[in-house]
Amino acid sequence: MPACDPKGPLMPLRLATRDPDFDTRFASLLAMKREVSEEVNDVVRAIGHDVVARGDAAVIEYTAKFDKLMLTPATLRVTPEEIAAAVAACDPRTLDALRLAADRIRAYHERQKPKDDRFTDALGVELGYRWTAIEAVGLYVPGGTAAYPSSVLMNAVPAKVAGCPRVVMVVPAPGGTLNPLVLAAAELAGVDEIYRIGGAQAIFALAHGTETIRPVAKIMGPGNAYVAAAKKQVFGTVGIDMIAGPSEVLVIADGTANPDWIAADLLAQAEHDAAAQSLLITDDAALGAAVEAAVTRQLATLPRAEIAGASWRDYGAVIEVETLDEAVPLADRIAAEHLEIIAADGDALAGRIRNAGAIFLGGHTPEAIGDYVGGSNHVLPTARSARFSSGLGVLDYMKRTSILKCGPDQLRALGPAAIALGEAEGLAAHARSVAIRMNLGG
Amino acid sequence: MPACDPKGPLMPLRLATRDPDFDTRFASLLAMKREVSEEVNDVVRAIGHDVVARGDAAVIEYTAKFDKLMLTPATLRVTPEEIAAAVAACDPRTLDALRLAADRIRAYHERQKPKDDRFTDALGVELGYRWTAIEAVGLYVPGGTAAYPSSVLMNAVPAKVAGCPRVVMVVPAPGGTLNPLVLAAAELAGVDEIYRIGGAQAIFALAHGTETIRPVAKIMGPGNAYVAAAKKQVFGTVGIDMIAGPSEVLVIADGTANPDWIAADLLAQAEHDAAAQSLLITDDAALGAAVEAAVTRQLATLPRAEIAGASWRDYGAVIEVETLDEAVPLADRIAAEHLEIIAADGDALAGRIRNAGAIFLGGHTPEAIGDYVGGSNHVLPTARSARFSSGLGVLDYMKRTSILKCGPDQLRALGPAAIALGEAEGLAAHARSVAIRMNLGG
Structure with missing residues (x-):
C-alpha cells in the first residue's frame, strides 16, 4: 500500500457509462483485490495441534507469548466482579447509548425468529420442520483498537434472541487490559462466559475445548489473519460465520442530495481501513464534483485522515451515469455491503436492486445509524458476497430439523x-x- | 479400509451406558474419522488458473482428458432435443415416480419461502428486510454410478421455488454417456441450462464463466475430492453449499420395534458407502441382538453387500441404554444426519432432541421415504454438523437485505x-x- 500524503491530491477513480472503455474499467474496479492474504496457515496449524494436545497449558503459554499476560486456569475467565467494575468505569452517556443500541437490536431481531411448520398432507403424511437454537456459540472479539462494543452487541444479541443457552466470548487482554465498554456490551447482551484470550489459540480452545473451557458448536466474529485462518481450520468440527473482508459503501444519489452529507458517509466508510471502499454513482456530474471537493475539505480535519485518504485514493470511485436506471445493474454487480440511496425516487429504485447487504434510504439515514442504533445488524456480506449471502441474523444461531411421519x-x-x-x-x-x-x- | 469378507463375522461396535468405560468409548466413536482426505489442492489450483485464463478451450481439453469426450463450444450444452430423447427413453414407471417426488418436494419447499418484513417503530423509523433469490445458481451432478436423479430434484426444485431466474447444471458425460433419468429430473425441476462437463474444470467454469457459460453466484451439489477442493477454492468468488461427508443414520428404538425393519434401514444407509455409519440405540438388549442377526441375514442377499458389510463392521454400533431418557444426550452428541425414532413414546422423545438433520417418526417411516418421496430435502448435514447447520432448503437459494429509513x-x-x-x-x-x-x- 503506498503511503498517503494527506496534503497531496486524493483523487478517486472517475468513470462514466458513456466512456467507450467503461465496461472494461468497471470490470477492473470489480476485480480489484483489496485484501493482502497472509500465509499463516502453518503457524496456525501448529498452534491448533498444541491446544488440542495440551489444553489450558498451551493456551496459557501462547497468551504469555503473544499478549504478554500471565494466566492460570483459575484466571482465564473474567469474573463477575471485573465485569461489574468495568460497567461502573464506563462513561454513563456511552452506557446509555449502548443500552439504546442493545434494546433496538433486540427488538429488530425478535422479528426474525422463524416459525416451525407442522402439517398433514392430503395423503395423511405428517410433515414439517422445527427450528432449534445452537447449543453453544463462541464469539471472538478482537483486542486493542478494533475492539468494538457495537460488534459485541451485533453478534451476541441475536444469539440470545435465538435462544442459545450458552454464549461464550473470547477477547484478548494485551498486557492485561480489557476495554470496559466491550465487557459492558457483553453484559448487556447476556453473554454467559468471557475468557481473556485471543488469537488462533482462542479459536482452537473454543472449537475443541480445554480443561477450563467447554467446546462450542459454532464460532462467530471478526479477527486478524491468524484468527481467520484458525476459523477456516476448525470449520467442520464447528460451524463458523463468514470471513469478513474490508468494509464498503455504495452511495447512489441524484442532484437532490447534499454533497457534504455524502462526503461524510464516504469518509465514515473509508476511515475503517485503508482497504475499505467508498463508491458514488450519480447522474449529476456537478454533484460528483461537489462530493469530491467536500471529501478533500473534510479529510483535513479528520483524525484518521491518513487511513481514510488512502482508501479514497486507492479504492474510491465516482461513477457518472446518464440516468439512475443505469445504476441498477451496476449496483447489482457491485453487490455492496452498504447501499445508500439518496434520490427523488429512492424507494422505487431500491426495490429494483437485487444485491446489497443493507439499504439506507434517504438523506437522513447515514450508514453510521445502522452501525450503531438502527436496530438492524451491522455484520454484513463484503466483497460482492451480497450476491449470495445475507447479513448476520437470528437464523445464523439456529438450525432446522425436518420431520416426517x-x-x-x-x-x-x-x-x-x-x-x-x-x-x-x-x-x-x-x-x-x-x-x-x-x-x-x- | 480393510477388505470385507461377507461370509466372515460382521460385528458392529457394542456399547452399553452401564459399562465403566462407556464415556471413553462413546467419545472415540464420535471422534472416528470416516473420510480419507485426498490432497488434490495443487492439481485443482492449476486447473483453475487454466480455466480462468483460457475459458472454453481449457474446459474442452480437460473434458477430453478426463472424460474421454471431444467437445466444441457448440456442443458443451445439452440440447432440448437430447433432453426430450432422454425423457422418452426412461421407463414410464420410474418417470412417474420422479414426477411424484418432484411434486411433493415442490409442495414441501413452497412452505419454506420466507416473508419480508417492513415496519415502522415507535420513533417513526422505517425498518425491515426483504428476501431476494440468488440471480444464478450452479448445480454439480456427479457422473457414473453416483448420478442420482433424486439429488437433482432435491437441489434444483428449491432453487426454482426460491425464484432463482437461472439454474445451471453441470454433469460429466464420460465417453459421451449421460444418465437419461438425470436429464429427466433436470427437466422436471425446471433447470435452465445443462452442460456436459464435470470435475474441477466444471466448478471453475461456473464460478468464473467462460465464453459459452456465464458465471453463477453460488454452486451447490456433491462431488468427488477434486470437485470438493475446487468448491473450496472458488468460495468467496461465489457461494457454496456445505461439503457433504459420508451419510449416517441413528435409529433409536424400544422393544416395540420390528428388528427386521430396523436392519433394513441400517443397511440402506450402509450401502451408500463403506464410510457410511449406521447406529442403533436401544433400551432392549434382545432387540439389539435381533437387529444384529437380521443385518447378517439380509446382507446375504444384498447386491451391494461388500460396501454395506464393510460400513457396518467398521463404523456400525449398537448402544444399549438403561432407559430411552439416556438416549437424548447421546443423540444430541451424535447429531445424526438421519434420526429414526421407533418407540412407544417416539413423538415426545423427538421433541427432546436438539441435534438432528431430519427425524423419521414411527415404524412406517423408513428413511428411504425421505430420500425420495417424502417431500422434505435429502441433502442434510453430515459428520455431526447438525449441531450447527440445517438441511438444504429454500433459504439456501435466497439472501436477505436489511432496510433502514x-x-x-x-x-x-x-x-x-x-x-x-x-x-x-x-x-x-x-x-x-x-x-x-x-x-x-x-
Whole structure:
C-alpha cells in the first residue's frame, strides 16, 4: 500500500457509462483485490495441534507469548466482579447509548425468529420442520483498537434472541487490559462466559475445548489473519460465520442530495481501513464534483485522515451515469455491503436492486445509524458476497430439523414410487427397507 | 479400509451406558474419522488458473482428458432435443415416480419461502428486510454410478421455488454417456441450462464463466475430492453449499420395534458407502441382538453387500441404554444426519432432541421415504454438523437485505447515541456523518 500524503491530491477513480472503455474499467474496479492474504496457515496449524494436545497449558503459554499476560486456569475467565467494575468505569452517556443500541437490536431481531411448520398432507403424511437454537456459540472479539462494543452487541444479541443457552466470548487482554465498554456490551447482551484470550489459540480452545473451557458448536466474529485462518481450520468440527473482508459503501444519489452529507458517509466508510471502499454513482456530474471537493475539505480535519485518504485514493470511485436506471445493474454487480440511496425516487429504485447487504434510504439515514442504533445488524456480506449471502441474523444461531411421519396407509401410497427410484439408482437396500414394511418381500 | 469378507463375522461396535468405560468409548466413536482426505489442492489450483485464463478451450481439453469426450463450444450444452430423447427413453414407471417426488418436494419447499418484513417503530423509523433469490445458481451432478436423479430434484426444485431466474447444471458425460433419468429430473425441476462437463474444470467454469457459460453466484451439489477442493477454492468468488461427508443414520428404538425393519434401514444407509455409519440405540438388549442377526441375514442377499458389510463392521454400533431418557444426550452428541425414532413414546422423545438433520417418526417411516418421496430435502448435514447447520432448503437459494429509513425527526432521536458510540470507538467520521445532518457541525 503506498503511503498517503494527506496534503497531496486524493483523487478517486472517475468513470462514466458513456466512456467507450467503461465496461472494461468497471470490470477492473470489480476485480480489484483489496485484501493482502497472509500465509499463516502453518503457524496456525501448529498452534491448533498444541491446544488440542495440551489444553489450558498451551493456551496459557501462547497468551504469555503473544499478549504478554500471565494466566492460570483459575484466571482465564473474567469474573463477575471485573465485569461489574468495568460497567461502573464506563462513561454513563456511552452506557446509555449502548443500552439504546442493545434494546433496538433486540427488538429488530425478535422479528426474525422463524416459525416451525407442522402439517398433514392430503395423503395423511405428517410433515414439517422445527427450528432449534445452537447449543453453544463462541464469539471472538478482537483486542486493542478494533475492539468494538457495537460488534459485541451485533453478534451476541441475536444469539440470545435465538435462544442459545450458552454464549461464550473470547477477547484478548494485551498486557492485561480489557476495554470496559466491550465487557459492558457483553453484559448487556447476556453473554454467559468471557475468557481473556485471543488469537488462533482462542479459536482452537473454543472449537475443541480445554480443561477450563467447554467446546462450542459454532464460532462467530471478526479477527486478524491468524484468527481467520484458525476459523477456516476448525470449520467442520464447528460451524463458523463468514470471513469478513474490508468494509464498503455504495452511495447512489441524484442532484437532490447534499454533497457534504455524502462526503461524510464516504469518509465514515473509508476511515475503517485503508482497504475499505467508498463508491458514488450519480447522474449529476456537478454533484460528483461537489462530493469530491467536500471529501478533500473534510479529510483535513479528520483524525484518521491518513487511513481514510488512502482508501479514497486507492479504492474510491465516482461513477457518472446518464440516468439512475443505469445504476441498477451496476449496483447489482457491485453487490455492496452498504447501499445508500439518496434520490427523488429512492424507494422505487431500491426495490429494483437485487444485491446489497443493507439499504439506507434517504438523506437522513447515514450508514453510521445502522452501525450503531438502527436496530438492524451491522455484520454484513463484503466483497460482492451480497450476491449470495445475507447479513448476520437470528437464523445464523439456529438450525432446522425436518420431520416426517408415515403410517401404514401413507407408506402404501408412497412406497411404490420410493421402491422404483431406489431400484433405478441401484440402491437395493433402500428399496428393500420400504418393501419389507409392505409385505412385498425383502 | 480393510477388505470385507461377507461370509466372515460382521460385528458392529457394542456399547452399553452401564459399562465403566462407556464415556471413553462413546467419545472415540464420535471422534472416528470416516473420510480419507485426498490432497488434490495443487492439481485443482492449476486447473483453475487454466480455466480462468483460457475459458472454453481449457474446459474442452480437460473434458477430453478426463472424460474421454471431444467437445466444441457448440456442443458443451445439452440440447432440448437430447433432453426430450432422454425423457422418452426412461421407463414410464420410474418417470412417474420422479414426477411424484418432484411434486411433493415442490409442495414441501413452497412452505419454506420466507416473508419480508417492513415496519415502522415507535420513533417513526422505517425498518425491515426483504428476501431476494440468488440471480444464478450452479448445480454439480456427479457422473457414473453416483448420478442420482433424486439429488437433482432435491437441489434444483428449491432453487426454482426460491425464484432463482437461472439454474445451471453441470454433469460429466464420460465417453459421451449421460444418465437419461438425470436429464429427466433436470427437466422436471425446471433447470435452465445443462452442460456436459464435470470435475474441477466444471466448478471453475461456473464460478468464473467462460465464453459459452456465464458465471453463477453460488454452486451447490456433491462431488468427488477434486470437485470438493475446487468448491473450496472458488468460495468467496461465489457461494457454496456445505461439503457433504459420508451419510449416517441413528435409529433409536424400544422393544416395540420390528428388528427386521430396523436392519433394513441400517443397511440402506450402509450401502451408500463403506464410510457410511449406521447406529442403533436401544433400551432392549434382545432387540439389539435381533437387529444384529437380521443385518447378517439380509446382507446375504444384498447386491451391494461388500460396501454395506464393510460400513457396518467398521463404523456400525449398537448402544444399549438403561432407559430411552439416556438416549437424548447421546443423540444430541451424535447429531445424526438421519434420526429414526421407533418407540412407544417416539413423538415426545423427538421433541427432546436438539441435534438432528431430519427425524423419521414411527415404524412406517423408513428413511428411504425421505430420500425420495417424502417431500422434505435429502441433502442434510453430515459428520455431526447438525449441531450447527440445517438441511438444504429454500433459504439456501435466497439472501436477505436489511432496510433502514430515517427522516429528520428519527435522526434527531437516534443521532446522539450514534455519535456517542462512534466517538467511543474512535471513529470520528462515523460521528460526523450523523452530526453534520443535525447541524451539530462537521
